[in-house]
Amino acid sequence: MTEPQLSPSSLGRRGFLLGGGALSVAALAACTSNSKDDAASTANVAVAAGDNAAKGKQVTIGFSAPAADHGWIAAIANNAKAQAAQYEDVTFEPVNPTNDIAQQIAAVETLINKKVSVIVMLPNDGKQLTATALKATAAGIPVINLDRIFDTPLAYRTWIGGDNYGMGVSAGNYVGATLKAKGVASPIIGEIAGIDSLPLTQQRSQGFKDALKTFGFSVGPRQAADFTAAGGQRVAANLLQAAPKLDALWNHDDDQGIGVLAAIKQAGRDEFFMVGGAGSANAMRDIKADNTVLKATVTYSPSMASSAISLARLVAQAKGMSDLVEKEVPSSITLSSATITKANVDTYLPLGFES
Amino acid sequence: MDSSVGRNLGLVGVLVILCIIGVATADTFATRSNVLTILTSSSVIGVITVGATFVIIGGGIDLSVGKVMALASVWATTAQTQSYGPWVMVLCAVLVGMGCGLVNGVLIAYGRVVPFIATLAMLITAQGLAERISRKQSQIVTQQAINDIATRRWFGVPVLVYIFAAVVVVGWIVLNRTTFGRRTFAIGGNAEAARLAGVNVQRHTAALYVVSGLCAGIAAIMIASLTTTGSSTHGTLYELDAIAAVIIGGTLLTGGRGTLVGSILGVLVFTTITNLFVLNNLATEVQNIAKGVIIVAAVLFQSRAQRTSSVT
Numbered sequence A: 001m002t003e004p005q006l007s008p009s010s011l012g013r014r015g016f017l018l019g020g021g022a023l024s025v026a027a028l029a030a031c032t033s034n035s036k037d038d039a040a041s042t043a044n045v046a047v048a049a050g051d052n053a054a055k056g057k058q059v060t061i062g063f064s065a066p067a068a069d070h071g072w073i074a075a076i077a078n079n080a081k082a083q084a085a086q087y088e089d090v091t092f093e094p095v096n097p098t099n100d101i102a103q104q105i106a107a108v109e110t111l112i113n114k115k116v117s118v119i120v121m122l123p124n125d126g127k128q129l130t131a132t133a134l135k136a137t138a139a140g141i142p143v144i145n146l147d148r149i150f151d152t153p154l155a156y157r158t159w160i161g162g163d164n165y166g167m168g169v170s171a172g173n174y175v176g177a178t179l180k181a182k183g184v185a186s187p188i189i190g191e192i193a194g195i196d197s198l199p200l201t202q203q204r205s206q207g208f209k210d211a212l213k214t215f216g217f218s219v220g221p222r223q224a225a226d227f228t229a230a231g232g233q234r235v236a237a238n239l240l241q242a243a244p245k246l247d248a249l250w251n252h253d254d255d256q257g258i259g260v261l262a263a264i265k266q267a268g269r270d271e272f273f274m275v276g277g278a279g280s281a282n283a284m285r286d287i288k289a290d291n292t293v294l295k296a297t298v299t300y301s302p303s304m305a306s307s308a309i310s311l312a313r314l315v316a317q318a319k320g321m322s323d324l325v326e327k328e329v330p331s332s333i334t335l336s337s338a339t340i341t342k343a344n345v346d347t348y349l350p351l352g353f354e355s
Numbered sequence B: 001m002d003s004s005v006g007r008n009l010g011l012v013g014v015l016v017i018l019c020i021i022g023v024a025t026a027d028t029f030a031t032r033s034n035v036l037t038i039l040t041s042s043s044v045i046g047v048i049t050v051g052a053t054f055v056i057i058g059g060g061i062d063l064s065v066g067k068v069m070a071l072a073s074v075w076a077t078t079a080q081t082q083s084y085g086p087w088v089m090v091l092c093a094v095l096v097g098m099g100c101g102l103v104n105g106v107l108i109a110y111g112r113v114v115p116f117i118a119t120l121a122m123l124i125t126a127q128g129l130a131e132r133i134s135r136k137q138s139q140i141v142t143q144q145a146i147n148d149i150a151t152r153r154w155f156g157v158p159v160l161v162y163i164f165a166a167v168v169v170v171g172w173i174v175l176n177r178t179t180f181g182r183r184t185f186a187i188g189g190n191a192e193a194a195r196l197a198g199v200n201v202q203r204h205t206a207a208l209y210v211v212s213g214l215c216a217g218i219a220a221i222m223i224a225s226l227t228t229t230g231s232s233t234h235g236t237l238y239e240l241d242a243i244a245a246v247i248i249g250g251t252l253l254t255g256g257r258g259t260l261v262g263s264i265l266g267v268l269v270f271t272t273i274t275n276l277f278v279l280n281n282l283a284t285e286v287q288n289i290a291k292g293v294i295i296v297a298a299v300l301f302q303s304r305a306q307r308t309s310s311v312t
Helices: A008-029 A071-084 A101-113 A126-138 A164-182 A199-214 A229-242 A254-267 A281-289 A304-316 A345-351 B002-025 B032-057 B065-076 B079-083 B086-109 B115-134 B144-151 B159-177 B179-189 B191-196 B201-227 B238-248 B260-279 B284-311
Strands: A059-064 A090-094 A118-121 A143-146 A158-161 A189-193 A219-224 A248-251 A273-278 A294-299 A332-334 A339-341
Touching: A059 A071, A059 A101, A059 A304, A071 A090, A071 A304, A090 A304, A101 A118, A101 A126, A118 A126, A118 A304, A126 A143, A143 A304, A158 A304, A164 A199, A164 A248, A164 A273, A164 A294, A164 A339, A189 A199, A189 A229, A199 A219, A219 A229, A229 A254, A229 B032, A229 B201, A229 B260, A248 A254, A254 A273, A254 A281, A254 A294, A254 B032, A254 B144, A254 B201, A273 A281, A281 A294, A281 A339, A281 A345, A339 A345, B002 B260, B002 B284, B032 B065, B032 B159, B032 B179, B032 B201, B032 B238, B032 B260, B065 B086, B065 B115, B065 B201, B065 B238, B079 B086, B086 B115, B086 B144, B086 B201, B144 B159, B144 B201, B159 B179, B159 B201, B159 B260, B179 B191, B179 B201, B191 B201, B238 B260, B238 B284, B260 B284
Parallel strands: A059 A090, A059 A118, A118 A143, A143 A158, A158 A332, A189 A219, A189 A248, A248 A273, A273 A294
Antiparallel strands: A294 A339
């Protein structure tokens, strides 16, 4: 016999192997459940108020965003959906989220063909989706550009997004003010950035540097990670070795911050304070508990998606923002990056997103 | 045996040069805590590399290790699994790893799917499944016993490093002192000859992928402890890091020859480079350039050393 594996004895063994495998799979299947709160219940929604709350013309809001690869993007989609559900006069029409430019273009084109009233779009890449947004605009569909900006203002009716430079400034101001208050003369300030090649990372770092300069401080050890917990752990573990003594540390992103905090605990270091970025619920809980080096975080809140849906509705219904004198929705809204500390964490906790 | 020792000496040389550069450029390089940081950073990828060494010596390739680790880390850290306690989490991670390895092995050995394709398919599937289960969120490890693996120290050394060492020692014994190891070399060298010599090539090949999956499962618990999360983002491109370490460690990509010690030295070289660059506050892209240059330099150096050693 040249094929010994076909003999009855090894068939039996294989049967055993497969049976065992099936049992393990059954046992494991019980382990995949995540009994977390329903996504919608943790989303940020604004309750409509004033004249604009009144039921208006029925509108359809098309929505396109990248596929969620981390907590922040997941929160964007959840928030948009939850906000749309707040309005009786809104039909929410999301397209399949994707990280592929060509697929996002195709998806937005289906929205144009369906003649939705307004499109809310967080492009994978602002430059690459500008032409599609122009096409929608030409077809008479206003585009609300969420966060990643298009190449030309002609492509959007309103842009709403976060302020990466401002986020760095907020972090730098908090670090600078805290160290000044402590009376530290020449502090060692570390920085763990996100992905260095992204313009948003460069803007955040520039803001941090500029704000520190106003206090006469500068950034010491600086390394880029990759927005993941594992990357944060790896970079932080090594950076802590590079700086035997630190006074402050700014980490750009709360998702990678989980790994950064783990590395700090593993190294047994606590002589400095840390500031986070983005404003995840997890980071806020740590700030509230006040039992780690994480003392503050600066926001880049995915609640902007909820606001974008509100704006889209107002644009489609030709209403303005009731607190402003203007009859129209403004063409550009830059969100301010708030600094969350133990003192105000309770106000912001409902806006925190699960990482 | 002699030539493999020679090859390892070459890598030790590279490591020594890196250490000299480290001591010369960063005053904290030679401290105890920095050496432990290098070892801890090496531990997760090191355990994966042990499995990869077995598969590559056996003439195969496993591209799925990084994402199988991610899947195992996610599966082991769901709210449900964590509610059963740390041992179930460990068991879960190991079973998921071995299960994926078994699927790889059966497809390759019995289904005659090319290893490159089978494990690439597993990489993609495991990634998708990990994202699905975790809902693309980082799952925080709440079981303190798991987090303790990275924080607790025995005689000043993190438990994580002991696990790494144990996996390497067991791997070395299995590879060099057992029939299983000898058969691995035999199959990688010449599968047909091994079959004629009475080795059940198919079963052994399948077993090699299970070993690789087992290592990914162990690594999953280690990374969950190190980062205090289970996440579908773990292990991205680890397969390439592991393969690079195995290759600069002197293992033939075609199989049949290689050393585990070389692979581990390869891992240490890479983690030491990362450490050196961070200590000197240099940017990430420079690190990548240096790593690429070192891979090519190490392989050139080895093939030269091999040629001279075969002449003598």
